[in-house]
Amino acid sequence: MNNKSIANISMAVIRRLPKYHRYLKELLEKEVYRISSKELSKLIGFTASQIRQDLNCFGGFGQQGYGYNVEELYNEIGKILGLxxxxxxxxxxxxxxGQAIANYTNYERSGFELIxxxxxxxKLQGLKIRDIPFRDIDELEQFTNENYIDIVVISTPKEVAQSVVDKLNIKNVGGIWNFAPTDLKVSDEIVVENVHLNESLFTLSYLLNERELESKK
Ligand code: NAI
Structure with missing residues (x-):
């Protein structure tokens, strides 16, 4: 695997990888070490041909008649995801x-260290979460001048999100995980991933209503 091949993978495939990773982890925890694309398909809900196609993007980890080595696949997908x-x-x-994310220690275990x-x-000044201090927003500029930050989580009200982003020393920032419901304007060097829990919630409400309509037919 080289960086060039990783760079050519479509976003649709990339967005499916965390799901593969999660299910493979569960399989390993259950001491399942080998799985066919058909079995994986039943488990994950993607078709077997979709799975073969997805995993072929990375050179294909499966062997005809053997299936996939779960541990190898788990480790490789982890590497592709940068985990x-x-x-x-x-x-x-x-x-x-922001505090809910800070309290979620599982991110730490996956290598995401909150600093x-x-x-x-x-009122928050002087307090800590898991030994990590709250700092005044006025310290942000200096902090990003002095420290390289891989990921900046934005969980301010949307009205101020852009102004806090503008305080960052962008040379020292890798990416932004943006929860504020607004489109941030940042230099192309910075990767932005927007999160909208609403999208999932509204999809659920659509499905609930669709089911209700079906039952009345
Ligand atoms: P909240 O009001 O509990 O927290 C916002 C925090 O931002 C407060 O502690 C406030 O003091 C701080 N803040 C305000 N102005 C600031 C500034 N200039 N600099 C630094 N900190 C500042 O709100 P909540 O519920 O935590 O939501 C936070 C944001 O996340 C909102 O934009 C909300 O719409 C968004 N949100 C997004 C979700 C998603 O799925 N994308 C889900 C839930 C919330």
């Missing part, structure tokens, strides 16, 4: 959502 590395994170906007929380609320 064999560690990342430094900061959270800007440490209210309900600071920034907020404008003076």
């Amino acid at each position: 064999d590395k560690t990342y430094k994170l900061i959270i800007i906007g440490a209210g309900n959502l 600071a929380l920034f907020d404008i609320n003076p």
Whole structure:
């Protein structure tokens, strides 16, 4: 596997990889070490041909008549997703959502290390979450001048999201995990991943209503 081949993978495939990774981890925990694309298909819900096609993008880890080596596949997908590395994170906007993310220790186990929380609320100053101090937003500029940050989590109100992003020293930032419901304007060097839980919730409400309509037919 080389970086060039990783760079050519479509986003649709990339977005399916975390799901493969999660199911493969569960299989390993159940001590399942070998699986066919058909069995994997039943488990994950993608078709067997979709799975073969997806995994072929990386050179194909399966062998005819043997199936996939679960551990090898799990490790390789982990590497493709960059989960064999560690990342430094900061959270800007440490209210309900920011604190929930800060308290979620599973990210730490996957290599995402939270190093600071920034907020404008003076009541938070001097407090800590898991030994990580809350800092005043006025310290943000200096902090990003002095530290390289792989991922900046934005969980401020949408009205201020752009202004806090503008305080970052972008040379020292890898990417932004943006929860604020607004499109951030940033230099092309920075990767932005927007998260919208609403999209999933509204899809669920659509499915609930569709089911209701079906039952009335
Ligand atoms: P919240 O009001 O509990 O927290 C916002 C925090 O940002 C507060 O602690 C506040 O003091 C801080 N803040 C305000 N202005 C600031 C500034 N200039 N600099 C630094 N900190 C500042 O709100 P909540 O519920 O945690 O939501 C946070 C954001 O996340 C909102 O934009 C909300 O719409 C969004 N959200 C997004 C979701 C998603 O799926 N994308 C789900 C839930 C919330």
